Amino acid sequence: MSPEEFRRIGKVVVDWIADYRAGIESFPVRSQVRPGEVRAKLPEHPPERGEDFEQVLRDLDEVLLPGVTHWQHPGFFAYFPANSSGPSVLGDLLSSGLGVQxxxxxxxxxxxxxxxxxxxxxxxxxxxxxxxxxxxxxxxxxxxxxxxxxxxxxxxxxxxxxxxxxxxxxxxxxxxxxxxxxxxxxxxxxxxxxxxxxxxxxxxxxxxxxxxxxxxxxxxxxxxxxxxxxxxxxxxxxxxxxxxxxxxxxxxxxxxxxxxxxxxxxxxxxxxxxxxxxxxxxxxxxxxxxxxxxxxxxxxxxxxxxxxxxxxxxxxxxxxxxxxxxxxxxxxxxxxxxxxxxxxxxxxxxxRFRALKLWSVVRWFGAEGLREHIRHTVALAQEFAGWVRRDPDFELLEPHPFSLVCFRPRYPDLPVEEANERTHRVMDALNDSGDLHLTHTKVDGRTLLRLAIGSPATERRHVEQAWARIRQAV
Amino acid sequence: MSPEEFRRIGKVVVDWIADYRAGIESFPVRSQVRPGEVRAKLPEHPPERGEDFEQVLRDLDEVLLPGVTHWQHPGFFAYFPANSSGPSVLGDLLSSGLGVQxxxxxxxxxxxxxxxxxxxxxxxxxxxxxxxxxxxxxxxxxxxxxxxxxxxxxxxxxxxxxxxxxxxxxxxxxxxxxxxxxxxxxxxxxxxxxxxxxxxxxxxxxxxxxxxxxxxxxxxxxxxxxxxxxxxxxxxxxxxxxxxxxxxxxxxxxxxxxxxxxxxxxxxxxxxxxxxxxxxxxxxxxxxxxxxxxxxxxxxxxxxxxxxxxxxxxxxxxxxxxxxxxxxxxxxxxxxxxxxxxxxxxxxxxxRFRALKLWSVVRWFGAEGLREHIRHTVALAQEFAGWVRRDPDFELLEPHPFSLVCFRPRYPDLPVEEANERTHRVMDALNDSGDLHLTHTKVDGRTLLRLAIGSPATERRHVEQAWARIRQAV
The missing domain is CATH 3.40.640.10 (Type I PLP-dependent aspartate aminotransferase-like (Major domain))
Structure with a gap:
């Protein structure tokens, strides 16, 4: 690929990513594929002749994206966040472009x-x-x-x-x-x-x-x-x-x-x-x-x-x-x-030249912007925790000083095992819906749902929607 | 950075990389800075306010590039190659853009x-x-x-x-x-x-x-x-x-x-x-x-x-x-x-989703293109080895079935230690010149120069130039 081809195709890829990020809410947060489903759609053998990059992008859309769990989706509350901001992606791109050791x-x-x-x-x-x-x-x-x-x-x-x-x-x-x-x-x-x-x-x-x-x-x-x-x-x-x-x-x-x-x-x-x-x-x-x-x-x-x-x-x-x-x-x-x-x-x-992406992030956001990101996500989590605390159908795990909130539906009449099982079913239903993605943990034998806020794309309305969906699912 | 900002700035970054690759021969292959020189030009403190990405790119040009050894330069023959082709860079960019785990x-x-x-x-x-x-x-x-x-x-x-x-x-x-x-x-x-x-x-x-x-x-x-x-x-x-x-x-x-x-x-x-x-x-x-x-x-x-x-x-x-x-x-x-x-x-x-870059490479080049790359670089190395073999001032290490050639100047009248030292001086002179970059190894106490060919940018003329410069330096 010559520099001129790279210039042309690179811009197509940048557009692809911008479109992906702009339209990310149209995807189910957690991939809905079954084991082997993506693999079955991929060719068994490598191509003998080279192909256009456009074909790669088409397969990315058609074959791979259904198998992607969208970590940058504003409804992604699973595990911990794995942030990926624009300046960071571009810092990493510069690192690949330089290709130094x-x-x-x-x-x-x-x-x-x-x-x-x-x-x-x-x-x-x-x-x-x-x-x-x-x-x-x-x-x-x-x-x-x-x-x-x-x-x-x-x-x-x-x-x-x-x-x-x-x-x-x-x-x-x-x-x-x-x-x-x-x-x-x-x-x-x-x-x-x-x-x-x-x-x-x-x-x-x-x-x-x-x-x-x-x-x-x-x-x-x-x-x-x-x-x-x-x-x-x-x-x-x-x-x-x-x-x-x-x-x-x-x-x-x-x-x-x-x-x-x-x-x-x-x-x-x-x-x-x-x-x-x-x-x-x-x-x-x-x-x-x-x-x-x-x-x-x-x-x-x-x-x-x-x-x-x-x-x-x-x-x-x-x-x-x-x-x-x-x-x-x-x-x-x-x-x-x-x-x-x-x-x-x-x-x-x-x-790799990984410092480039961290440097890009610190310079783009500045100390001020980094603080704002942390404060914003912590505030959203605190607000969410407040909703859980005030709802008699839920139990909240305290304290929660960061942007992770652990909680569980109350099933006062059920033995622990059954309550755990019901909690798991709630989580599975939510994850299967594609609207949001949560994971769980276990403390003292009791299953808790974990809602971790951290994506820069997550706004207050996404947390509100999540809470509404959780209550509905329970 | 919004998707629209990413779209705009991303294209500027793609252009930067295309220009860098197109003009890479204008740089000295091995960085010529002394320890601490880059660091001294960087601000001691992080910025309080966010900055434009253009400023990041300006500092990349002015502060960082002099401290970069250009691994993708056609005159880079040091260590082993660390290839970085266009489709691979774009596959990696897609991985960063998706940001999944x-x-x-x-x-x-x-x-x-x-x-x-x-x-x-x-x-x-x-x-x-x-x-x-x-x-x-x-x-x-x-x-x-x-x-x-x-x-x-x-x-x-x-x-x-x-x-x-x-x-x-x-x-x-x-x-x-x-x-x-x-x-x-x-x-x-x-x-x-x-x-x-x-x-x-x-x-x-x-x-x-x-x-x-x-x-x-x-x-x-x-x-x-x-x-x-x-x-x-x-x-x-x-x-x-x-x-x-x-x-x-x-x-x-x-x-x-x-x-x-x-x-x-x-x-x-x-x-x-x-x-x-x-x-x-x-x-x-x-x-x-x-x-x-x-x-x-x-x-x-x-x-x-x-x-x-x-x-x-x-x-x-x-x-x-x-x-x-x-x-x-x-x-x-x-x-x-x-x-x-x-x-x-x-x-x-x-x-990371590293398979994307390997997939992009295999699809872009096809089996055919990958074979061509290996054959081309092996052929260049064999040709270079032939020149060395035929030159009475040099000694060639056999065999060399791949794209690395090890050799040394002959100093028939010098004891091993001194010959080694002279060989090192030749290497340093070549590396200091910025025209090419070689490294060395030692076999049986004798210092050998290593010329590793592998960059897709390296053409026959670059290997010819390297050989001319090496003979001149000896």
């Missing part, structure tokens, strides 16, 4: 240096501690996801135990700590790093707030030390996936400090809320205690996937754990130690 | 099913074994990189040893095997998985072909078994990073089979060459022996990063190793077992 500084210095600057900007925007900035011993890096971030943190934590895990492998029993509400990526990290899922201790939570109990954490760590294991990392969460519960980072951090255990703070969804000064309290204790901290602009800060920000208070153990320098990657800049080589900060070697 | 089937069925189909297409296009297709017990998946692919393979291999590593963690000494020419990602996988870098055995290579010696492999494995360790995975390479050497997969595979060791085949760069029937011999032994196989369309098959294809002969141990199913991800389709949830096939949880 940022594995080491020398392979494209701007790719590395812009990432450093934008992550330092984010430290300022979120009110995170100065020592997360890259000009000290810490530093920030873009990961593909919070799952990879917690794995990198775990590898750094293993290294810091002094057991030389990267070199010798796991030779003792290492233990990770989390609550039952911690994201499954923590167990994933245990499986991936050779720690093992059995060596993840589940710390008790407060039955009301669902937050980690620091006293129980302390007991667990002490017992492990006594048993000869190596307490390696605690993962505290600010805004759990299930219900956006907040672990008490100051108290958890004190326990970690006492025992010399790495504290990773997973604020994947909620952390970006700190662009608003009135929500900065959520990060209490992070400055004093966090060895690593992660939040995902690709969830709720208008930046399309993948863009997960990870900061470390001290980058040295991570680099020790991950750095391998083969001859074909040696260069003067790397040898000088003057530059950052982000390949040592992540699982893969290669890396 | 493919972590489980239900979050966007088309994202999963297109990936399955396109990877099955690739099995056919590359002549890979039928059992890599997803309709049997095997299957293919897009990873971000070959580094992640070998890590996933390693985790599956650990699981298949029956030591229940994912659950219990590493409790015995596991050993991985590779040659000194295997990519550093294998040592990376050892560090990440808890195996430990010390437990990577370096298998001898044939001094002429630089290919792994299967007899030495056999001895190493036997010695480890005797010592009570668990031989876990062998990584054979088809087209090493250093010199595109090819390990003897049939013989290595026999050794693996005899000892029950997992065989991962890393064909990251070279594997895609098998779109040409005359190059299919490179995959000899893969059908009979490979438990996993990886090749990167994002290197040499016109698809922009990230797009690394990984196939498994049996996906079960990988899924056992990686699957964690929290309540908030449970859904009917997953429980039914009728669908693929690619989150269990990779390190991160979230995933």
């Amino acid at each position: 940022g594995m080491v500084w020398a392979t494209s210095p701007a790719c590395t240096e812009l990432e450093t600057v934008v992550l330092d900007w984010l430290v300022e925007l979120l009110g995170l501690p100065e020592h997360f900035r890259t000009d000290a011993v810490g530093g920030g890096v873009i990961q593909d996801s919070a799952s990879s971030a917690v794995l990198v943190a775990c590898l750094a934590a293993l290294q810091r135990t002094g057991e030389e895990v990267a070199r010798r492998g796991i030779t003792r029993r290492h233990v990770l700590y989390a609550s039952a509400h911690t994201h499954s990526s923590l167990e994933r990290a245990a499986r991936l790093s050779g720690v093992g899922a059995d060596n993840v201790r589940v710390v008790d939570t407060d039955p009301d707030t669902l937050a980690m109990d620091p006293r129980h954490l302390d007991e667990l760590i002490s017992a492990d030390v006594e048993a000869g294991a190596v307490p390696t990392m605690v993962c505290a969460t600010i805004g759990t996936t299930s219900t956006t519960a907040i672990d008490p980072v100051p108290e958890v951090g004190e326990v970690c400090r006492r025992h010399g255990v790495w504290l990773h703070v997973d604020a994947a969804y909620a952390g970006v809320a700190a662009v608003c000064p009135e929500l900065r309290w959520i990060n209490d204790g992070v400055a004093e205690h966090a060895d690593s901290y992660c939040t995902n602009p690709h969830k709720w800060l208008l930046t399309n996937f993948d863009c997960s920000a990870l900061w470390l208070a001290d980058r040295a153990p991570m680099i020790e754990a991950l750095s391998v320098l083969p001859e074909y990657l040696r260069d003067e800049a790397t040898e000088s130690g003057e530059v950052i080589d982000y390949r040592d900060w992540q699982v893969p070697l290669g890396r | 493919g972590m489980v089937w239900a979050t966007s069925p088309a994202c999963t099913e297109l990936e399955t189909v396109v990877l099955d297409w690739l099995v056919e296009l590359l002549g890979l074994p039928e059992h890599f297709r997803t309709d049997a017990v095997g299957g293919g998946v897009i990873q971000d990189s070959a580094s992640s692919a070998v890590l996933v393979a390693c985790l599956a291999a650990l699981q298949r040893t029956g030591e229940e590593v994912a659950r219990r963690g590493i409790t015995r000494r596991h050993v991985l095997y590779a040659s000194a020419h295997t990519h550093s990602s294998l040592e990376r996988a050892a560090r990440l998985s808890g195996v430990g870098a010390d437990n990577v055995r370096v298998v001898d290579t044939d001094p002429d072909t630089l290919a792994m010696d299967p007899r030495h492999l056999d001895e190493l494995i036997s010695a480890d078994v005797e010592a009570g360790a668990v031989p876990t995975m062998v990584c054979a390479t088809i087209g090493t990073t250093s010199t595109t050497a090819i390990d003897p997969v049939p013989e290595v595979g026999e050794v693996c089979r005899r000892h029950g060791v997992w065989l991962h085949v890393d064909a990251a760069y070279a594997g895609v060459a098998a779109v040409c029937p005359e190059l299919r011999w490179i995959n000899d032994g893969v059908a009979e022996h490979a438990d996993s196989y990886c090749t990167n369309p994002h290197k040499w098959l016109l698809t922009n990063f990230d797009c690394s294809a990984l196939w498994l002969a049996d996906r079960a141990p990988m899924i056992e190793a990686l699957s964690v199913l929290p309540e908030y991800l449970r859904d009917e389709a997953t429980e039914s077992g009728e669908v693929i949830d690619y989150r269990d096939w990779q390190v991160p949880l979230g995933r």
